[in-house]
Amino acid sequence: MSIQIWTWVLVGITFTLYIGIAIWSKASSTKDFYVAGGGVSPLANGLATAADWMSAASFISMAGIISFGGYDGSVYLMGWTGGYVLLALLLAPYLRKFGKFTVPDFIGDRYYSNTARSVAVFCALLVSFTYVAGQMQGVGIVFSRFLEVDITTGVIIGMIIVLFYAVLGGMKGITYTQVAQYCVLIFAFMVPAIFISIQMTNNPIPQLGFGGADESGMYLLDKLDGLHRQLGFAEYTSGSKSTLDVFFITAALMVGTAGLPHVIVRFFTVKKVADARKSAGWALLFIAILYTTAPAVAVFSRTNLIETVSNNKYDEMPLWFKKWETTGLITFNDKNQDGFIQYVANKEINELEVNRDIMVLANPEIAKLPNWVIALVAAGGLAAALSTAAGLLLVISSSVSHDLIKRMIQPNISEKGELIAARISAVVAVCVAGYFGINPPGFVAATVALAFGLAAASFFPAIVLGIFYKKMNKEGAVAGMIVGILLMLFYMTKFKFDWFGGGTKEDWWFGISPEGFGTVAMIVNFIVSITVSKFTRKPPKEVQEIVENIRIPSGAGQAHDH
Template identity: 60%
Template sequence: MDQFTLNLIFVGATFALYIGIAIWARAGSTSEFYAAGRGVHPILNGMATGADWMSAASFLSMAGIIAFGGYDTSAYLMGWTGGYVLLAMLLAPYLRKFGKFTVPEFIGDRFYSKGARMVAVICLIVASVTYVIGQMKGVGVAFSGFLNMSYSGGLWLGAAIVAMYAVLGGMKGITYTQVAQYVVLITAYTIPAIFISLQLTGNPIPALGLFADTTSGVPLLEQLDKVVQELGFRSYTAQSDTTLNIFLFTLSLMIGTAGLPHVIVRFFTVPKVSDARWSAGWALVFIALLYLTAPAVGAMARMNFINTIYPNGLTGETLAVDEQPNWMLNWERTGLLQIEDKNGDGHILYSADKETNEVVKLDRDIMVLANPEIANLPSWVIALVVAGGLAAALSTAAGLLMAISSAVSHDLIKGMLNPGISEKGELMAARISMLVSILLATWLGLNPPGFAAQTVALAFGLAAASIFPALMMGIFSTRVNNKGAVAGMLAGLIVTLVYIFLHKGWFFVPGTNSFTDADPLLFSIKSTSFGAVGALVNFAVAYVISSMTEDTPAEIKALVESVRVPRGAGGAVDH
């Protein structure tokens, strides 16, 4: 059976499973559509959160970025896990106690203002749509790779499937489907990693293989450092970015994690406040399974890629152009990998020197998908990785679209514009807003502002600068008032958005940027790292404005005191 048929079978079978579950758990009421009736066990909720969380960015993109970025990209690993500590301690239990459906609802009630709720809706939509662009990039890469079509063709096909899938279910359908998706994606990520770790180091646990010796007796990382430097690249384990940028980038990703509405909303669906705390822990257990493996996948992929081009050692004859393995030819057809025999010697040269390097384009988002083929693993492993990558992208895109649609239908339309809307009308509005977001994100995904994980990192910066500070101040301060919160959110969102647009182009339109991340506007702060600065601006503005304006009313102080203690947390109450 050829690879293509096998891919089709694996992807088809897993999709049939997800759609089957979505139909079986189809949402009947609005409360089920948004919050799954709160009947989800913490461990299952943890798995679903894991699937929700680990998107195309974590699955397809991150290891490839680590492979070529080395130590500097550790920010992704620390940032996308460390945020759960913040979430578990600073937000999740109190928001569960508060007992409403959406993030803007909390902000609107706590800051006793429809304006605050409206601003929260805007922040949520900006961050989530940016995030979906990153997912669409991943979906586009995965489909183009496995169906042998162009990137844009894969992107539109993926968009159609995401749309069909997200509109069909609600949160409840999504929760159980996401448990299945977690199982698929973690299996798909781990199995090839185990094979590759065994091949290179003889250690069956990739996380340990990363720090083990290779079959030649030299530690893997030492050998990798040596090889990449001989080719003229910078050392894999040494730091080359500035400490300031790595620090701020890590911080942005951490607080962004705690500020992303589609993750926070997960903690509305657990039965009790104490379960909200455990759920954050379980979510991180399931996330850590992938995140401890990812740095090994990255380092080993880099090693194997170099070995593919240099089969006879660095000084020996390199890979011949007409002897390229199948996986290279496949990815060259998608346009995501480009080889150009500049010196016409019939062999491929790969080095850091831009003049002579013949691997002229290597999209880092293809590395995880290509990894099993690079290592010559059996074809069923390759098919499994394709299915896993699609599971990761779909589950997150669906969760994000859920958050966007509930913000539009529940907060914007029902909460403000038309409180008398029927349940049916609300569901219809939710589904229409999903479709509009998919179209917008797909269109922007044709020219994404970066690799999938980088685009997603921008979304985290936006969430970090706008939503997280408002939620945290809403719980930990009784003094921050409506004016402070609105001014803080707007200031945080706007400075971060402007900084991103200055570096990535206005509304991500290519060519409209005034600066680049290689030479950023402020010190060495890249656009992906600016969220932490935006968050500081948000906190500072909110405190200053609040201290200059009137105190919060007594009933708001009582509300804050009440979310701080678990006692009396009931089910969710709608307005």
């Protein structure tokens, strides 16, 4: 069977499964819609969290960034993994104990103010839209190549599927579809990685394979460094980013993770605080499987790509090359008209442009794996993009229906009315996300990295100070969030979108890239929050007591009550 037929079959089976689960677990109450009724087991929640966490950026883009950036690409691995640990250990159990459905809900109640809640809703929507645009773009890329439709049509098909199970099932439907999506995406990521690892190094474990040697006894990384040197690229295993920038990007990704609204919500779906910790542990294990394999996939795909295309005749290129060309994600411009592909670092002579986002998806084709494996990767990429998109849509719809309408505009709204509002806002959110998916800013992982910067700049200080500093008041939190998010937005739009007389790399402040600037904005947020709270009224006594109560493990101090 051809790749296209295999893709239709596998994507059809997986989509039927997701939609079936959504119908089976339809949400009947707002508690079902927001937190799946609060009765999910730690193992299922761990699987769902891992799927929610590993988006199109993790599945499609991360190995692509590492394969082009080499050593520099490792910041994404370190930042996203470290951030997940930070979230699971430092924040999730306390937020779970506070018992709020959403981050704006926590911030609104902890800072006893609707202004704080409004700012938090604005930040949640901004972060979620930036992030969901990256997912929709990933969906478009997969559809355009494997189902051979244009990217716009691909995004629209993805929108319809996500809408169906996110709007119908809410968190309950999303949780169980995410369990299925994790199984699909991890299988789809690992099968080709294992095949190619055996092909290139005779080692079935990709994590060990990419540090191993090929048939001639040459180490794979040495071979890749040699290929890079020949073509004038920087050595794969050496970095070009400054240590300061690496540190700031890693920190922004870490603390951005810990402030990501769609991951935090997952910890409310279990019965008790202990289960929140257990599910965090499970999720880390499931995430580690993909994250430790990504550098191997990056090395395999980069080596295969260079050996297949460099200095080879254009007319003799394999079918996959021509197919990707039709999507516009590989472009060949024969500058010297000799019919050979010059793929080199020198931009004047280079004739080939390769989009980073195709590396994982094209990898099995370049390695000549069976058609069903190639189709499996397409189904996996869709599972990764759709699982995260659904989680984000839920954050957007609950921010609007629960935090804006129920808590601020119309407190007397019925449960049925709130559920309808949540579903309508999800529909609007999908349409906006689809627009950004069709007209994306940058490639998937860069778009997603900016979402992390925004979350770091706005939420993280407000959440951490809200939990660990009982004298933190509403004035400080609101001032900090506003200054942090505006500073990050200014820097991002100046250096990414060339607004305000856009600057070049040389103009970066302290040499810090827009992806790493979230850390600077977060530090400013902390300073502003604490300074303002020192010069304004202390929070009410009952709020201080709540904060103290969150940090004491339940059951402590009962034996010797005063």
